[in-house]
Amino acid sequence: MITVYVPRDSAAVSVGADEVAAALEQAAGERIRLVRNGSRGMLWLEPLIEVATERGRIGYGPVSPHQVQGLIDAGMLDGADHELCLGVVDELPWMRDQQRLCFARVGVTDPLSVVDYEAHGGLTGLRQALAREPADVVAEMTESGLRGRGGAGFPAGVKWQTVLDTPGETKFVCCNADEGDSGTFADRMLMEGDPFCLIEGMTIAAHAVGASEGYIYVRSEYPDAVATLRRAIDIAYEHGWLGENVLGSGLRFDLFVRVGAGAYICGEETSMLESLEGKRGMVRSKPPIPAITGLFGKPTIVNNVLTLASVPRILADGGAAYSELGIERSRGTQVFQLAGNIARGGVFETAFGITLDELINGYGGGTRSGRPVRAVQVGGPLGSYVPVSQFDLPTDYEAFAAAEAMLGHGGIVVFDDTTDMSKMARFAMEFCAEESCGKCTPCRVGSVRGVEVIDRITGGEDPDGNLAVLNDLCELMTDGSLCAMGGLTPNPVRSALTHFPEDFTVNHREAK
Amino acid sequence: MSEDAETVRAIVAAHRGDRGPLLPILHDIQDTFGYIDQEWIPVLATELNVSRADVHGVITFYTDFRSEPSQATTVRVCRAEACQSLGAERLVADTEQMFGVKLGQTTPDGSVRLEQVFCLGNCALAPAVQINGRMYGRMDRARLVEVLAKGAES
Known part of the structure; x- marks a missing residue:
């Protein structure tokens, strides 16, 4: 055969x-x-x-x-x-040319074959972890330098240490699989292509912090990922990888899949916890942080899919080996996602530090339309538009922040030179208005006003005065919003204004 | 209605041991009936010992939950950035013209419901469309016509 x-x-x-x-x-x-x-x-x-x-x-x-x-x-x-x-x-x-740690098995194995999984290195990390004290496992994570892959880049080891140090009979491990950002699909591909890896990562997390229950919150737009995960969890129970005595270690860990219902905001961690509790996905004020007061008020790890899927390899090879990859304070590998108007789109996992130019014009082959690249949006709908002049930026959290951009989860959406950047700025506000949870005013009302003000500017109505209003509004949303939704929506708006001011003038728009 | 209420109670009972079970229950109800009837809100409130306002608030917060029955083929066009970069807005205009309704509306004969969605996770094969839960990539007007025609045959 x-x-x-x-x-x-x-x-x-x-x-x-x-x-x-x-x-x-x-x-x-x-x-x-x-x-x-x-x-x-x-x-x-x-x-x-x-x-x-x-x-x-x-x-x-x-x-x-x-x-x-x-x-x-x-x-x-x-x-x-x-x-x-x-x-x-x-x-x-x-x-x-890739260094696939997180995605090592994706595309290689049968996603639901336990034989394939173990033959390709699966369970090595979990076995290593179970043989060690929880504090040692957390120390390994801290040494790895792994930062949250969902976008915020918070050190995973620090979060785990907080949950470990917080006393409590009941603790939870929650996986944020509400991958709602345009330009990202790596979480989905991992859940569909190597679900046991996520299960293993969550089980290691449970052992490390003393949790006994885990939830994977998957968005409803991903029915195939939901089905694959549910099947994988059943298989994991059958093989003693989950349940009351994980791999004979005495660890009890039960894992459940929960499905969202079409709310982008539920990708925000506190909103996701509310949704898991069966409520409206309204953002919570922080503090208290979820690591101390999380799901149902209990200490909770909330990590993104790729953060948790990076864990087995870190435990298998050691945190030091992982931290050897990457640059500056961005350690390990990032799963870049090339999307939008790109000739060769897909997933490219490599160590931090590769430039945007290498990714987009090198591996990605430029635009699909064959026209020149105008801008790329990095880090999802709340990320800045980056012009071609900044394509030599190394992919590093801090380097991007210094350039007033956001590396985030490494999702990159490419736009060609036919793109009207004022429309993209308007869309950022429109999207925020559509998806705001409504709890805080800067986000709920600011986004609606943002659409109106941009319309006035592009309509030629007192452009200078209205630009001043828009800048004020952006500042207010940045400083006054409760979470990243309202707080970061000004990123795409301001970056479009900074790098492509000509798109906001009436003459230019009439010429187009 | 009483028979349906029994079904609703059975769905709730199946989630009795779950923590924070309202969303899974609502999903199961919608999977069973195709929508969530207003009349079941008091049933859910009683069974879960929460207020009717709480249940209503949750149902209306999430765009997936429908309060009206629908037999329509649901066509969801992605309008997020990656799909916009390859003409999603044009595709929206095309589909609206094809069906003669706007996003968020159902055709007068009840056969097709047009919706917008923000990201289906198919951003490297944009524009993306989801038809009755199945995803299609590299979508344009011609391919949409072809896919819908095939769907009508089967």
Whole structure:
């Protein structure tokens, strides 16, 4: 039997992977063992077929269902050449140049195979952790220098130490999988492509801080991730990886998936906790911080998917090895996501420090439209627009902050030169108005006023006066909002104004 | 209605051991009936020992929960930044023209409901559209027509 891989990842399926898999089964079902793997993250090549050969896994893509028979006739199952043949997938520059720690198994294994998982290094970190004292595990995390991958970049070790040091019979580990930011899809790909990795990371966290219950809060827009996680959790229980005696260590850890209901704000950690408690997703004031007073008032770890999925490898190889990667205070690897108007979009995991130019024009190949890049938005809808003149910025939290931008979760959305940046600034305010939880006035009302003021400016109504109002408003939202939603919405607005002031003038807009 | 109320109570009972079970319960109710009827709010309030205002507040906070039954095919067009960079706004205009309704509305014959969504996590294969829970990438007007026609056949 020849092993053939066709991704089950929902991005691959969104462009026809299921139909390709069906065509393969029909054309060569008796000759092949079809594995539905995660995606390799080269999304411009999806649907990507991989055939296991003596030379390695040979890739073909992007494949349309009607091309499958032709590929088989041309000898694809023996790894033969073809115009769609990409060669050995692991040797492609995109794959070869990455340092995949978090995404090591994604796209390689069958996401729900426990055999695959262990054969590719799974459970090593958990076994290491369980053999050690909780305080040692937390110390390892601190040494790794891992910072929260959800965007804020708070040191994970410090958070874990706080939960460990807070006395309490009941503690929780919560995974924030409410990946609502445009330009990010790595959480989804990991949950669909290597769910056991997240489960293992959360179990290590539970042991480290003395928690017995965990929740993964997944947004409802990700039905495939929800289904894969639920199945993976069932399998983990069957194998004693979860439950009352994890791997025979005596640790009790129960894990549940909870599904959001279409509220962007629930990606904010305190709003997510409210939602998990069955309430409206209203942001809480901080302090108290969730590490001390979190879910149901108990000490709670809240970490992003990729933060928790980085944990098994850190415990397996040691915090010191992890901290050797990266630059300055940004240690380890970042899972960059190239999105929007980009020729080669997908997931690229590498050590911090790579420049935007290398990512966007190098690996990403520039825009999909073939036109010049105008700007990129880094760090999601609340991140700044970065002009091409700043593409030499190294990807480092502090370097971005110094340039009045935000590295955040490493999601990068590319826009070409047809983009009207005043429209993007307006959209940032419009989005905030749509998704604000409404608890604080700067965000709830400020965003609505923001849309109106931008409309006046672009409409030519007292531009100077209204620009002053907009700047005031941005300052107020930054300083006066309760959480990052209202507090960071001025980022895209101000950066668009700073770098592309011409887009806000009437003459320019009429010329377009 | 009483039979439905029994079903609602059974759904609540199935979540009896869960912490903060209201969202999972509401999801189950909507999965079962396709919407959440106003008349079940008092039932939920009594069963969970919270106020009717609390239940109403939660249902109305989250955009997923519907208060009206709907048999329509739901077409959700992503309007977030990554999809905008490849023409999502044009796709919105196209779909609105195709169906003759605006985002957030259902066609007069009740067959299609058009919605906006902010990010489906398919940002490298934009623009993205979700039709009855299934995601499609690299969407444009022609492909949308094709996908909907296929859906109507099956």
